[in-house]
Amino acid sequence: MEITKEMTMGQILGVDPDIAFVLMDCGMHCVGCPSSIGESLADACVVHGLEADEVLDRIQSFLKEKNK
Numbered sequence: 325m326e327i328t329k330e331m332t333m334g335q336i337l338g339v340d341p342d343i344a345f346v347l348m349d350c351g352m353h354c355v356g357c358p359s360s361i362g363e364s365l366a367d368a369c370v371v372h373g374l375e376a377d378e379v380l381d382r383i384q385s386f387l388k389e390k391n392k
Contacts, residue, residue: 329376334361346386
């Protein structure tokens, strides 16, 4: 499944719960917060002052490496 910036954090973590480690490494330490689960990746990045494309690239790289 392809991850997009429009997906909610809950949807993204549903693809692979280990993505939480990537998000936390980017500075999103509230990944488990109930309110964050309904936010899109793009919205969560804005709140945390992160570039959504960079976070998305890290997620995709993580999944690519994991699925080798």
